[in-house]
Amino acid sequence: MLSTITMKLHILGCGDAFGSGGRNQSGYLVEADDKLFLLDCGPTTLLALKRAGFDPQRLDAILLSHLHGDHFGGIAFFFLEYLYIQPRLEPLVIAGPPGTEFKVRALFQLMYGGGTDDKEIPPTRFVVLQPDEPADVNGIAVAPFRVPHQSDAVSLGLKVTYDGKRILFSGDSLWTESLIEHARGVDLFLCECSFYRQQPGMHVNYQALTANLDRLHCKQLLLTHLGEEMLLNRNELSPQVAEDGMVIEI
Numbered sequence: 001m002l003s004t005i006t007m008k009l010h011i012l013g014c015g016d017a018f019g020s021g022g023r024n025q026s027g028y029l030v031e032a033d034d035k036l037f038l039l040d041c042g043p044t045t046l047l048a049l050k051r052a053g054f055d056p057q058r059l060d061a062i063l064l065s066h067l068h069g070d071h072f073g074g075i076a077f078f079f080l081e082y083l084y085i086q087p088r089l090e091p092l093v094i095a096g097p098p099g100t101e102f103k104v105r106a107l108f109q110l111m112y113g114g115g116t117d118d119k120e121i122p123p124t125r126f127v128v129l130q131p132d133e134p135a136d137v138n139g140i141a142v143a144p145f146r147v148p149h150q151s152d153a154v155s156l157g158l159k160v161t162y163d164g165k166r167i168l169f170s171g172d173s174l175w176t177e178s179l180i181e182h183a184r185g186v187d188l189f190l191c192e193c194s195f196y197r198q199q200p201g202m203h204v205n206y207q208a209l210t211a212n213l214d215r216l217h218c219k220q221l222l223l224t225h226l227g228e229e230m231l232l233n234r235n236e237l238s239p240q241v242a243e244d245g246m247v248i249e250i
């Protein structure tokens, strides 16, 4: 049965790790009638969430594509919020690739001196996302798959289904054929496109993306995680490009 429920994606941060163009780092808020969750949580995410008018207390879950700082470094500030400003009523669910719990605790330990003991962080439930093992994360169906971005750790693309709506998030990735397969039929494909031309670094470049555009059968395509050269060529990009503060109806 087709869903008639509207879901919204709020672009809280569509920049790269360098803050290119003054854009916030990775953070995408999915708003459904009864659920609010993040895809990635870069260092600027809490402030962008507040700027967008959301109460952090409403956040049900954070799904992480990988454990680079521009994608998970903001969790420490959510922990502070829940420890000192608003205690959580329900545990925060944090789902990410293997190593997520260790790195999130270590991050908080380094930044604020606590995190190894459960009493030092707000109520949190960690979920490990393994490639090709679908998971139920607080009622959100997540199909994670490995993407080529890190050699020493697992980076994930995330296909997320909630209320009959499907979002594919590439995370950070070199262009890979599996994106075509996973994008088929989704309501929104949020695809990183850091580079304009091919260059060293495991990211999608615009030439590779446009060469495959007619093979991408998704309802909406939105480019994100844009680097400086992409922004210099902003006016000639044909697929829709994310902007901080943008709201997409899904």
Ligand SMILES: [Zn+2]
Binding pocket: 016, 017, 026, 068, 070, 071, 172, 225
């Ligand atoms: Zn990144």
Ligand SMILES: [Zn+2]
Binding pocket: 066, 068, 149, 172
């Ligand atoms: Zn990365």
